[in-house]
Amino acid sequence: MSNLVSFGYIVPELLLGAMAVILFLLSAMRRRNLLRKTIFPGLAILGLMAALSVLVNRTSGGIFGGDPGCISGCSLFFGLLATDPLADFFRILVISATTICVLISIGSPALPKGRTGEYHGLLLVMCLGMCLLSAANHLLMVYVAMETVSLCSYLLTGWDARKCRSREAGMKYVLFGGVASGVMLFGMSLFYGLFGDLSFQGLHLALQGSGALSGAMGQWAATLSVVFMFAGFGYKIAATPFHMWCPDVYEGAPTPFTALLSVGPKAVGMALILRFFYSIFLFPGSMETVIGASGQIPWLLLIGIVSAVTMTLGNLAALVQNNVKRLLAYSSIAHAGYILMGVTAGGQEGFEAVSLYMAVYLIMNMGAFAVVSLVEKASGSEELQVFRGLGKRAPLVALVMTIFLISLAGLPPTAGFIGKLYLFAALLERGGFWFLMLALVGVTNSVVSLYFYARVLKSMYMEKADTDLPTIPIRNPAAVTATALSFATLFLGLFWQPLATAARWSATLFH
Amino acid sequence: MGEAILFWFFGGLTCVLALLVIVMRNPVHSAMALIGNLFCIAALFAMLDAHFLAAIQVLVYAGAILVLFLFVIMLLNLKDHELGNARQTATKIAGAILLCWVAFKLIFRVMPSTTAGFPAVGDDYGTVETVGRFLFGPHLLPFEVASILLLAAILGSVAIAKKKLW
Amino acid sequence: MITLQHYLVLSAIVFSLGVAGVLLRRNALVILMSVELMLNAANLALLGFARQLGDTTGQSLALFVMTVAAAEAAVGLALVLALFRGRGTVNVDEVRSLRG
Numbered sequence: 030m031s032n033l034v035s036f037g038y039i040v041p042e043l044l045l046g047a048m049a050v051i052l053f054l055l056s057a058m059r060r061r062n063l064l065r066k067t068i069f070p071g072l073a074i075l076g077l078m079a080a081l082s083v084l085v086n087r088t089s090g091g092i093f094g095g096d097p098g099c100i101s102g103c104s105l106f107f108g109l110l111a112t113d114p115l116a117d118f119f120r121i122l123v124i125s126a127t128t129i130c131v132l133i134s135i136g137s138p139a140l141p142k143g144r145t146g147e148y149h150g151l152l153l154v155m156c157l158g159m160c161l162l163s164a165a166n167h168l169l170m171v172y173v174a175m176e177t178v179s180l181c182s183y184l185l186t187g188w189d190a191r192k193c194r195s196r197e198a199g200m201k202y203v204l205f206g207g208v209a210s211g212v213m214l215f216g217m218s219l220f221y222g223l224f225g226d227l228s229f230q231g232l233h234l235a236l237q238g239s240g241a242l243s244g245a246m247g248q249w250a251a252t253l254s255v256v257f258m259f260a261g262f263g264y265k266i267a268a269t270p271f272h273m274w275c276p277d278v279y280e281g282a283p284t285p286f287t288a289l290l291s292v293g294p295k296a297v298g299m300a301l302i303l304r305f306f307y308s309i310f311l312f313p314g315s316m317e318t319v320i321g322a323s324g325q326i327p328w329l330l331l332i333g334i335v336s337a338v339t340m341t342l343g344n345l346a347a348l349v350q351n352n353v354k355r356l357l358a359y360s361s362i363a364h365a366g367y368i369l370m371g372v373t374a375g376g377q378e379g380f381e382a383v384s385l386y387m388a389v390y391l392i393m394n395m396g397a398f399a400v401v402s403l404v405e406k407a408s409g410s411e412e413l414q415v416f417r418g419l420g421k422r423a424p425l426v427a428l429v430m431t432i433f434l435i436s437l438a439g440l441p442p443t444a445g446f447i448g449k450l451y452l453f454a455a456l457l458e459r460g461g462f463w464f465l466m467l468a469l470v471g472v473t474n475s476v477v478s479l480y481f482y483a484r485v486l487k488s489m490y491m492e493k494a495d496t497d498l499p500t501i502p503i504r505n506p507a508a509v510t511a512t513a514l515s516f517a518t519l520f521l522g523l524f525w526q527p528l529a530t531a532a533r534w535s536a537t538l539f540h
Numbered sequence: 541m542g543e544a545i546l547f548w549f550f551g552g553l554t555c556v557l558a559l560l561v562i563v564m565r566n567p568v569h570s571a572m573a574l575i576g577n578l579f580c581i582a583a584l585f586a587m588l589d590a591h592f593l594a595a596i597q598v599l600v601y602a603g604a605i606l607v608l609f610l611f612v613i614m615l616l617n618l619k620d621h622e623l624g625n626a627r628q629t630a631t632k633i634a635g636a637i638l639l640c641w642v643a644f645k646l647i648f649r650v651m652p653s654t655t656a657g658f659p660a661v662g663d664d665y666g667t668v669e670t671v672g673r674f675l676f677g678p679h680l681l682p683f684e685v686a687s688i689l690l691l692a693a694i695l696g697s698v699a700i701a702k703k704k705l706w
Numbered sequence: 707m708i709t710l711q712h713y714l715v716l717s718a719i720v721f722s723l724g725v726a727g728v729l730l731r732r733n734a735l736v737i738l739m740s741v742e743l744m745l746n747a748a749n750l751a752l753l754g755f756a757r758q759l760g761d762t763t764g765q766s767l768a769l770f771v772m773t774v775a776a777a778e779a780a781v782g783l784a785l786v787l788a789l790f791r792g793r794g795t796v797n798v799d800e801v802r803s804l805r806g
Contacts, residue, residue: 032680039681046688053695107678147699154692161685169767173682176774177689180781184696187785193792199700200789203782204737204798208728210778211744214771215721218748218764222714222755227763547708551716558720558743562727567735574739581720581746588713588757590765593772600772605742605779612783613735616790636729640722657707661760674766686773693777697784703791 035105038112041080041120042160048076049153056146066145070135073149077128077156081121088117091534108228109170111304116164118384118535119300123159123293126391127152129514130289133399135506138406139189139283148188152289155181159293163300166308168217168227171301172210175265178294179206186282186290198281205274206264213261219254223247229308236309248325255326259335262305265298266365269339276346279358284405285507287354288398291361292391299368299383306332307375333373333467340366340474347481353401354411356481357394360437363478364390367452370471374455374464380536381529382455386448388528389436389521393445396514397433399507400426407501416485418494423501426508427489429515436518438482439475444521449475451529546587554580567618571609575602590666713754721747734789734796738782745775 036043052072091114104111130152134140140148158177165171183206187199221227224235264271279287306328343363350356368390371383401411403426408415419427436445449471456468502508521528557580560573578601585594664670675683720743727740749768756764790796 032677035681049688049692053691106681109678109681144699147695151692151696154688157688158685161681169679169763169770170682172767173685173689173770173774176778177685177692180689180693180774180777181696183781183785184693184700187700187788190788193789196700196785196789196792200734200782200785201798203778203785204728204734204741207738207741207778207782208725208744210774211721211724211741211748214745214748215751217767218752218755221752221764221767222758225759225761227767544708547712551712554716555719555723558723561739561743562723562731562736564736567733567739570736570739574742577720577743578746581750584713584716584750585753587708588753590753590757590768593753593765593768596769596772600776601742601746605776608779608783609735609739612787615787616735616796618796633730636726639729640726657709658757659760661757665757665760665762666765670762671765671769674762675769679766682770686770690773690777693780697780700781701784701787 032106035110038105039110039161041083041124042157044076044080044083045124045153045157045160048072048079049150049157051076052146052150052153056144056150066142069145069149070131073131073153074128076153077124077131080160081124081128084117084121084124088114088121088534091117104166104230105164108230109167110161110164111166111229112164114535114537115300115304115380115384118531119163119296119387120160122296122388122391123156123163126289126292126296126395127156127159129395129399129510130285132510133288133395133402133507134283134285136406137283137285137402137507139191139195139285141188141190144188148185151181151185155185155289155293159297162297165301166229166304168221168229171305172214172217175261175301176210178265178297179210182206182290182294185286186278188286189281189283192281194281195283196281198278201281202274202278209261209264209271212257213264216254216257216260219250220258223251223254229305232309237312251326255328256331258305259331262298262302263335266295266302266368267362268335268365268369269342269362272339272343272362272365275362276355276358279361280352280354284354284398284402284411288395288402291357291394291398295361295365295368296387296391299372299387302332302369302372303380303383306372307380311375329373329375332369333463336366336369336373337467337470338366339363339369340471344474344477344481347478350481351413352411353404353413353416353485354398356413356485357397357401360478360481361394363474364394364437366474367449367471370467371452371455373467374452374459376455376459377533377536378451378455378458381532382448382451384535385451385525385529385532388532389444389448389518392514392517392521393433393436393443396511396518397430397437399511399514400430400433403501403503403505403507403511406507407499413485413488415498416488417492418489418498419501420490422494422498423503425503425512426501429511430489431486432515432518434482434485436522438479440479442519442522444518444525447522447525451532543587546583550580550583550587553577554584567613568610571606571613574609575606578602578606588666589661592666592668592671710754710758714751717747717750717754719747720744720750732797734782734786734798737798738779738786741782742775742779745771 155178158174162174165174183203186202187196189195224232226232226235267275340363343359347356347359368386371379405411436443439445439449453468456464557573557577561570564570582594582597724740724743728737749771752764752768
């Protein structure tokens with residue numbers, strides 16, 4: 030579709046961009062401090078809500094009405110963006126995640142007061158990048174959108190002016206990120222040279238049409254370029270071996286932003302991996318037809334191995350952490366591995382499981398970070414020691430954290446259990462020895478992960494606080510958000526059908 | 541023949557200068573080598589008929605990015621002992637050489653081999669007009685997104701690097 | 707006769723040198739410069755392929771790479787500057803309050 034027509038379909042992105050510019054302009058003006066405190070988060074939430082309402086309005090007929098809703102298959106901006114339920118589902122996810130992040134950020138000491146306007150503007154630009162990345166259908170768009178997300182995350186990671194730790198985390202993130210994007214770009218240029226196109230449709234046609242790649246050389250080159258590109262994608266979702274940045278960055282970044290960082294880029298990275306691999310290497314709507322050059326590139330094997338290694342490494346490293354933020358960072362690496370199981374399974378069930386798990390993961394992980402943010406605000410640290418005796422000091426906060434931890438471990442009756450169930454069901458549905466082995470690795474890992482989540486629980490309920498730690502105020506937006514998220518976790522653990530319907534709708538690529 | 545001479549001259553210089561970037565102890569020397577390296581690459585771009593890109597390479601890289609590097613190096617005003625001793629453990633060097641060798645071998649092996657020269661292209665290939673038509677036609681959206689990205693990067697950098705929080 | 711292969715090998719050499727710089731050097735400024743080398747190597751390969759295909763899309767991507775590289779350099783340098791103010795070093799081995 031031509032440019033002018035296409036702009037009508039990216040109204041949410043336009044709203045986000047406009048609000049970001051307004052925030053940047055307002056932050057350039059001097060005004061009283063009181064106004065600054067409320068107006069910036071208010072405006073940011075206004076922009077996010079406007080974008081979300083446009084999206085919900087557009088998709089609600091599709092999800093629950095049964096008709097495919099968005100004109101699926103047609104592509105915007107001459108093929109740069111796709112309009113399909115997958116993109117819209119992940120857009121809704123990242124906009125919700127950004128909204129939660131704004132709510133948690135209110136009153137956080139980690140964010141300099143004089144920079145509130147820029148902070149919220151950057152959050153909106155990052156959200157804009159994530160929305161575009163979840164719909165990107167062209168490697169050029171993938172690169173630009175991904176860098177938008179990355180640059181804003183570098184800046185926001187280094188945002189905390191009080192602590193050198195934050196600056197240091199930001200610098201490490203820039204260095205790792207620069208290398209990853211350079212490697213990804215080199216892979217893209219190789220891929221472009223081999224198949225002569227950058228759009229996913231064009232690449233799909235080139236791969237299926239060209240027949241076999243010319244000899245062993247061509248196969249090597251294609252595999253290498255896919256591995257290089259996967260380095261860039263894997264870096265966004267923090268998959269092994271591109272996860273090294275993750276614990277340091279999560280620990281150093283301001284906690285409210287860590288909540289977004291652990292969810293948003295991971296979600297859109299998953300959407301990108303799904304779209305890239307399944308629309309280039311397979312015929313739409315089928316799992317088995319692998320002909321031409323795409324049969325010679327072992328991409329499914331690559332993702333499966335990365336999935337198994339990622340969850341094992343993440344869980345093992347989490348066992349020995351004493352800092353709760355670091356522990357959650359390794360747990361988020363492990364979750365990237367779990368979600369990649371769904372990507373490996375593929376097909377209708379696999380896509381559905383990935384979408385569903387991503388939504389559930391968003392709720393429980395952001396909730397857990399919200400609680401860490403509360404505790405950190407009250408006691409100035411996020412080590413495991415300051416969680417001691419939380420069950421006595423702040424029963425409500427401890428209860429909320431317990432719900433999130435149980436959900437992260439994947440136990441009933443929480444949403445995390447439902448999410449894991451869908452992931453394993455997708456793998457079993459796929460059948461085959463190696464898929465079953467992967468499921469087995471996943472189950473083993475879930476059992477291992479119980480240990481370190483239980484450590485936090487033990488610290489909260491069984492251990493006595495050694496000094497008199499402060500109580501935790503619960504009359505603030507962050508606490509209310511955390512409580513609401515814990516309700517959502519429990520609710521979705523019992524009545525998951527609406528979410529499952531939406532997830533099924535998002536997998537329309539396979540209808 | 542002329543093309544070959546130019547390629548070997550600029551290509552050789554590119555390699556030497558890139559090596560200098562990574563071995564020089566003083567960042568100022570590295571930055572200078574990088575400027576030379578980027579000029580050589582701009583010349584190579586011109587030889588690939590990417591005239592517009594060659595001009596932009598000089599303007600953006602040498603004119604903007606490297607000046608920024610030099611400014612920051614100047615601002616930091618690193619003393620000699622702060623440059624860090626150039627002590628490289630033998631294992632690290634060996635590891636890097638091995639890794640580079642493997643990477644290079646791998647990349648070199650897999651590059652599609654061609655013996656024929658470049659095909660002919662029209663006169664308008666790589667001109668401002670052709671690239672411009674692409675940027676304002678099919679690639680309009682990334683172009684606009686890039687503007688937002690630059691705005692965010694500028695504001696964010698200032699907010700981070702500014703000393704006083706007003 | 708200069709062919710595509712020549713340009714690709716040159717780009718592979720520059721890319722490898724960039725990777726080596728990232729691995730060997732501990733000065734954050736030099737690591738950022740090495741990243742610039744890697745991006746330029748990718749651009750060189752991209753323009754070589756674009757010339758071979760007679761296609762302008764590759765040139766367009768190369769232009770975006772330069773734009774993003776400029777923004778990335780600005781952000782990276784701002785963070786280095788801010789870190790230097792707090793710590794007085796640009797050596798990535800000496801800043802170690804985060805460990806794992």
